[in-house]
Amino acid sequence: MGLTVSALNAAIDRAAAAAREAEAELNAADARMGDGDTGVTVRRLFDALAGAKPEDRDLGDAFAALARTCSGATGSSLGTLVTVAMMTLAKPLKGKEELPWAELSDHLADVRDRMLARGGAELGDKTMVDMLDAIVTATRGIDDPARLGQVAMDAASETLAAFRDRPNRIGRARMFADRTVGQDDPGMLALHRLLTATVATEASDA
Amino acid sequence: MGLTVSALNAAIDRAAAAAREAEAELNAADARMGDGDTGVTVRRLFDALAGAKPEDRDLGDAFAALARTCSGATGSSLGTLVTVAMMTLAKPLKGKEELPWAELSDHLADVRDRMLARGGAELGDKTMVDMLDAIVTATRGIDDPARLGQVAMDAASETLAAFRDRPNRIGRARMFADRTVGQDDPGMLALHRLLTATVATEASDA
């Protein structure tokens, strides 16, 4: 068993619903340190993805299509990092209809590296990439989807808690880093909420 | 006994003090049907007049000087009508050091007519000119300054009450004349407040 396009599509639907639900919460989190739009960004992005779910069975083509949708649907940092993620996954999965769960972590490691290269952040800056990094480490080699989901969620929750009292170090937020102490990074919070919804999907699909 | 420049100067001081006190009330009255500035207009106007009190003993020259001050100090309708009043009084009083109280009404009748000609309002439109008209009529021939003051004040109060439930018929207020029913005209209210202060002056000077 592994990740297929149909599982991916189900996950996108769940994520889109979760994004709608979390919109206000994420906007509020971003308003405390950024421009207050993380919620609307994520909601619009996943609405667009849900409206253009790939029909192909080829995972690489599916991720390429999702990357195209993302690249036209949003211009926010978070949205563009999601585009980067889709593009990164598209190439190695070209021609494959299924990605074994045990290999997911390695692909996410590539995604993390591309995001850091593109966005210029470093690990520890308190961004969604820190959360992704924790997930990569925690899920390495796990091939049971239910456990993988649980471990990923635990890693996400722990990262959120671990970074809460650290200062943000990128973007405008770094100018008043002190005031970000005690606050969740909106990107991390978004990833956490989406992951929660997505993992539920995978679990029920598994 | 009659009106002299020194009595005039004392009256201006009293009026200026009254204008400062009534500023908020007059602004509020104007806000209900106009642009909300009658109070500040009247306050600035009388501040300017009080700061440029005529030194001349010639009443005509004194009114001419006041007219010049007015003409530079304000551009509001009310202020300009005061300028008109000063100009109207300047000509016939040229060379006189005292105006017998019994003749005041006739001069105010000229003022009223010039104001109507200049402003284009008609009697009954619910403006300060209606109040002036009532004062002219009520004070005709009275030569005791204390009685003259009392009669003028009574006429002013009665006019205010008589017009309160009638609609305004000039300027923007005429567009929603219904809504001006039950409201005092701000210019009338101003004249009433200033007169109250001025009459007190004359009474104590008399």
Place this chain on the structure above:
Amino acid sequence: MAKVMNTADAYVDELLDGLILTDPRLTRDGRAVTLAKGGRDGVAIVSGGGSGHFPLFVGYTAPGFIDGCAVGDVFAGPSVASCEATIRAADKGQGVLLLYGNYGGDRMNFDMAAEMVDLDGIRCETVLGTDDIASGSPEEAAKRRGVAGLVLLYKIAGAAADRGDDLDAVAATTRDAAAHTRSIGMATSACTIPGAAGPSFELGKGEMELGMGIHGEPGIWRDTLRSADDLADEMIQRLLADPVPAPTKRVALMLNSLGATPLEELLILYRRAAAKLKEQGIDVVLPAVGHFATSMEMGGLSMSMMYLDDAREALLRAPSDCRYWKV
């Protein structure tokens, strides 16, 4: 909203100081501002009005527009003395067109000033901006107030004077243009006069009012949240329904922010307004979208329309050089 100012009483004089510094062509004598350099030789155009509407009125003291402007306190008319000083400074011996909005105080003041300069042989003609259709019924059109449409009249009058028309001709052309100009405004939030404790009226959150005056005078209706398309439709319908002598199928359309409303929202409204006009076979040949006549930080906008014939279109397109006019 905090005002960026020093004292309320210094507001107007200090802003005029700033204006003169940004434009070396202007000179100022108290509240009389004149175009000292780059102006025309013929008929002078003089305007005036209260402050708080910038760039109206004084901002249009520029080549191709007006030669001088008498400046009043915020939302108050210019004083008689400043009207007189402006007329004297602007006159080039060919007479002066007094072109301003139809407000009671302003009329009295300019009339008095005109009588005074007449004694010295300076001839004045008066044309009044009366474009605000919400301030009077068609039967009372002469009593209507002037709003943003006045800017279009400045351009007409200035171009007519620039081409050498004499005073009577400039006045006649401008008067005819005024008869073909209509405006309607709507407000979404109030403004505060410097020094006042608060705004002289309040609109609730999400409320708007159609036909409100530029000083906050009550309008035709107050309602919550209508869509831009709905507003555009009603404004266009009301403008077109108002009779003019000889309506044409070509218009200049000005969408003017009263202050806080962003130009983005004017563009959204413009899109629909132009489409509505097209439905009626009317072309917008001169679109103008910007801050032309404001009420400080008031939210809202006005829509002005001038029916054009070839002559008026040519005058509106004639060269000019005012930094607050670019269409």
Place this chain on the structure above:
Amino acid sequence: MAKVMNTADAYVDELLDGLILTDPRLTRDGRAVTLAKGGRDGVAIVSGGGSGHFPLFVGYTAPGFIDGCAVGDVFAGPSVASCEATIRAADKGQGVLLLYGNYGGDRMNFDMAAEMVDLDGIRCETVLGTDDIASGSPEEAAKRRGVAGLVLLYKIAGAAADRGDDLDAVAATTRDAAAHTRSIGMATSACTIPGAAGPSFELGKGEMELGMGIHGEPGIWRDTLRSADDLADEMIQRLLADPVPAPTKRVALMLNSLGATPLEELLILYRRAAAKLKEQGIDVVLPAVGHFATSMEMGGLSMSMMYLDDAREALLRAPSDCRYWKV
């Protein structure tokens, strides 16, 4: 304050529809707007950024300024796809200068777009607006964000391209101008993103904040009611204290309303700012007072200063034809 709009999701597309209608020189392909008529043949200048700052960014798509603009949602960057489409549409075979504000999302998107068009042989150079001194210390100058100073850079880049400079030269000239441009802003009231329940921050009545970002990002201090003179002094002092490579004694000074703050108040502030500069022996040769880069209905203003040498002054004075730029 009520927004004049239809739906939040249609806000940007409808305003672009309106924009295209008011300017027949422009064409639009989704969120990519280009100058189809009247543009230059040489190096193309492309910009982009979020909506809600009009006339920044897309309003400067005009002769003498930028050739194309990628348009994002309100306060969000332009998508990668729109950046790519704009670059392709604007390119005339002489390469493209990507000139935009230093925001994380925008950089990522333009970088990705540049990599894509590079595959087809379109060469891009990037210059970032980093003028906001409140968004980073002098040591971190490269991380600073771009605000209204970007408009001055558009003018520099456009004029350099107009005189026929090649891509490397246009980029070098613009980069040098950016190194000589500094801005600081202050806000007096917030704005609301279309569709949001309310503003993402609140300033109390009579409160102001220095250094606040154009999306409402927190500033340097928040205080009640400072006088305009006091503000001008502090802004000028902070701008002058910020190091630039070779400061000159001549500057372009731009006072920009963030939206609701009336130009009257900018002029009051200008008066003092120019006097303060004069005390330091610095002349303002190019004053610009207006709405150049807004945050919808936000109250407040920004002050931008570009140190000029003869070359930069000539470029700023070169002919151009943008209806949102008149100095």
